[in-house]
Amino acid sequence: MIETYSILVDIKNRTGVETMVFLSKEGETVMKWYHLWDKIQNDFPNFKVDAGPNSPFIAGPLQMGYYDFLLIAPATANTVAKIVYGIADTLVTNAVSQTAKGKTPIFILPVDQKRGTVKTAAPSGRAFELTMREVDVTNSEKLAQMENINILTSPYEIYDIFGIERPTEDITVKVREQKRKKAKKVAES
Template identity: 45%
Template sequence: MTAEKAKKRKVAWGITGAGDKIAEFIEVMKEIQKEYADTVEIHVFLSKAADLVLKYYRLEDELKQNFSKVRVEVNSNAPFLAAWMQMRKYELLLIAPATSNTVAKIANSIGDTMLTNATIMSLKAFVPVYIAPTDYKEGTVYTKLPNGKEMKLRVRKEEVEQVKKLERMEDVFVLEGPQKIRGVFQKHFG
């Protein structure tokens, strides 16, 4: 390993099975990766559902071509992201996009998936967690399907209540959309 590589700080980016704005999240992260290439390494961790969704949206190859480490969940402890977060191998955990299922599990301290387990262990170790929920605000949203068509969806108050629970948790920071991720990198890495 080169001295230059050893100096790089690391971020764990978790992707859940949300299709909403997935292309935008990947685009923003590619731009951030280029901007911080000399100082930050971004490692990608996919939930089982994210792996499937990326295939549907035909984004799997793009992700693998732009990020050197892309790992897919086997179970809640494999890859062992939870331990790596506790050992501070990563400075922060970013989950973007986060499904309402993942948000509800984290808000209620259920760590039965790789990303929810890693979140809970991060928080126990005082490692900040940034989450970009798909269901941020109550109301009607339009999402783009893999075939390019739009689908109308309702974000219910029940989903938003779980997001509000996240906002009240110590060391959890909720982000409204892909563009807010830039601020996270500016805050932590200048």
């Protein structure tokens, strides 16, 4: 989560591309859990939180090609399962369902892609392991077969969507340094 968020901030800082950020209701909870809630309000001040499957209304503009693409990153096992089985009852799943009917590309980064155990870290930094459930990995594989959906296997592939070079150093460190320089520049003004 932190890595994906840091990549989006880095891309915004490097390109100046207008980025519309929409969070699921649960995404708001996760942002707070990872201590990113205050940051998103600063980094993406126009972000919106899911108030229902069509609120804010983004499905129509996505379907009509108003946006260049739809990126869902990261996509939880629950979101992936709903998309795979055609359940469009949230802002995110409805956006995918409706966008897939048009020509706007969809990029999704499922969190559960590989069988086995992965090492991860809690917001506190404490390391622990998670074992992927077979049903979740299978749903990610089914998602990859769906029309107009492109699966990302790493958050760093988001750079490829924007056509910009991936950084060579740890992105979370890079974003912290960018913010420090920006704050210093503002303070000197």
